[in-house]
Amino acid sequence: MTRCFIGLGANLGNSHKALQQAANDLEQLPATHAAGRSPIYRSAPVGPQDQADYLNAVVALDTTLEPLALLLNLQALEQNAGRQRGLRWGPRTLDLDILIYGSTVLNSDRLTLPHPRMFERNFVLRPLADIAGEYWQFADGSSLAQRLDACPRNDLTPTTLDWTVMPAEGINA
Secondary structure: OEEEEEEEEEOOOOHHHHHHHHHHHHOOOOOEEEEEEOOOEEEOOOOOOOOOOEEEEEEEEEEOOOHHHHHHHHHHHHHHOOOOOOOOOOOOOOEEEEEEEOOOOEEOOOOEEOOOOHHHOHHHHHHHHHHHOOOOEOOOOOEHHHHHHHOOOOOEEEOOOOOOOOOOOOOOO
16 A cells, blocks of 8 residues: 545635545545545635635545556546636636655656645645644655745635535535
8 A cells, every 4th residue: 555645626616515525535446545634724726816715635545556547536536526627727626636646756748746836835735744744754855844834825724624514505615
């Protein structure tokens, strides 16, 4: 089994419900077991600013799926959630990214590991630190705490949203 961390984000429709469903679906992938869920955060959008804030979180999984097989599963979950690929960094019903896949370093036309923009995004690093720990070491020897300290600040707010109660229908409930 390989420990991997998946970033979750959504800002269209009922974002809270989308994250809850995605986390449940991730934990049901073949040859995969749940290893943890971060708290849910609210963040300002990256890219076009004329869109709603995002809800973001990180889920830890232990899996025997290979990285590209995992990526295909994530893309299927995004599509099932109504994801439309169009405007880069535009609004989305669900965004799932492999942030870290064990100690794998990969740079292919389909997938780059660790996630190439992870270190620029506190809405990824903060929830990652919540479940991996700030002393997590990257291949270059830096810690997650050091990367988080060096990360540009985005308007990031902890929420009181949880993983167990499905919210009423509504935008960013």
